[in-house]
Amino acid sequence: MSERRRVVELLPYDLEWKEEFAKIKTMIDSYIGDLILRIEHVGSTSVEGLAAKPVIDIDVVIESYDIFPKIIECLEQEGYEHEGNLGVEGREVFKRRCDDGLMNYHLYVCPKDGKGYLEHIAFRDYLRENTKAREEYEVLKYKLAEAYRDDRDSYCNKKSEFVESILERTIYHQEKE
Template sequence: MKENGITIKKYNPEWKNVFRELKKVLEHSLGDYILRVEHVGSTSVEGLSAKPIIDLDVVISHREILPKVIEKLSELGYSHQGDQGIKGREAFKRANSTVPFSEKNTEWMAHHLYVCALDNEELKRHLAFRDYLRANRDACLAYEKLKRELARTSPNRDVYTDGKEEFVFAILKKAAAS
């Protein structure tokens, strides 16, 4: 479904495989600089329709190693975009569709890459929201319905994103209470 420039596709099990392959490349390149790579966002929730864009959070132990991580990600073809207004969550942009560069010259699916320290609040929010949707099918279905409605009615991506905010906060409140 594509409305107003926003594409929502039925859940695709291939998204999980793409994440795994991206994770392998990142772990190989970043090695001991990172703790783990998390698949977050709607593509990480089995059965949930989503914009076909993989969201990845690269988790580091502390911000002091961020310069080394930025350097390593640069070698893979990512450019550091700063925190984009979300404190402690560092965003990275791909130079082209073959990023991250690998021996296979893979054309990668669209993805967003962020780096967060283990104690970062945005990382905690991403994981809590994902985990709640994974465990609560009714919430997952309600979120999908909202996303489809917003994709149909929103004039642009900013309005679409803002329209999800109240739902996300309500889920995070429920996740914190459970």
């Protein structure tokens, strides 16, 4: 279910997160698989060895916004509510209106060339490939979770500088060349 937790709770990496993602992916694919390009596991739970909040982040990748009205229609029929982009360009948020018996998750629909999707993939892949960066990020996350345990927004905002530094080394560095 995509219910948001108010308290910041970090857990050590859990191999079950991959299995939970696979279950959610299968369910989403059964709803809209014929309309999409792929379903990606993003966010900290997708990075082996990285502590994370126990919430799976999922990007459903579409060719373009041309198909988006049909995506909304299909997901609404399956119990999701479109919440808009919530201030992030290239990422549309869907919230589950009922308990589906699965681990908590965030569902995003993104065009393949959308900023939200490209940043999610660049950050995920960089952390997967760079042990030092992954360890630094984990230390930062634990420090922030302790300092902002009851303030999820501040916890997220304080991670932004680190995330932006990785994006500058990856996708935005390439644009400047």
